[in-house]
Amino acid sequence: QVQLEESGGGLVQAGESLRLSCAGSGRTFSSYVMGWFRQFPGKEREFVASISQSGGRTDYTDSVEGRFTISRDNAKNTVYLQMNSLKPEDTAAYFCAAARLWDTLKSGRAVYWGQGTQVTVSS
Numbered sequence: 335q336v337q338l339e340e341s342g343g344g345l346v347q348a349g350e351s352l353r354l355s356c357a358g359s360g361r362t363f364s365s366y367v368m369g370w371f372r373q374f375p376g377k378e379r380e381f382v383a384s385i386s387q388s389g390g391r392t393d394y395t396d397s398v399e400g401r402f403t404i405s406r407d408n409a410k411n412t413v414y415l416q417m418n419s420l421k422p423e424d425t426a427a428y429f430c431a432a433a434r435l436w437d438t439l440k441s442g443r444a445v446y447w448g449q450g451t452q453v454t455v456s457s
Contacts, residue, residue: 336360336446338430343451346420350455354415356430356448363432364408366446367439370415372426373450379429383415384439393440398424420455427452 342354354370369384383394383404392404403416413430428451431444438444 336363336366336432338432338446338448340428340430340448340451343428343453345454345456348420348422348455348457350420351416351418352420352453354417354428354430354451354453356413356415358411358413358432360411363411366432366434367436368404368406368413369431369433369439369444370404370413371429371431371442372424372453373429374426379442381440381442382428384436385413386436391436417453420453422455422457425453425455 337359338356340356346352367386370382371379372382373379381395383402385392385404385406389406401419406413430448432446433439433444
C-alpha cells in the first residue's frame, strides 16, 4: 500500500514558477508509475504528467508540454512537478497518483491518490 501527500501549492502570479512535491510511504514506491492530475472546479480530473518507475519515460498533456517537468527521487520516495511560466488557466487542485501500470495511471484509474494541493495563478 502507498500513501501519498502533496505539498508546494500556493498563489502565484502569471509567469512565475512553483514546484509541487508528492511524498510516498512504503518500501515499494519505486515500483509504481507516478503521475500528476489536476481538477478544475466542476470538472473531472485530467491527466497532467506521468513518469515511469525508473524515471526514464515521461509524458505530458499538450497544454503543459515545455512548461512543466515531472521527476522523481526514489531514494526519497518523492515525485516532483516543476511548473514554470504558469498561466491563470493552470489554476486547479493538483493530485498525485500511483499505479503499477503506465496505461492504468494515465487513464486515471490509479489505485492510490493524494489529497491534493491547490495552485492558483493570478493574472
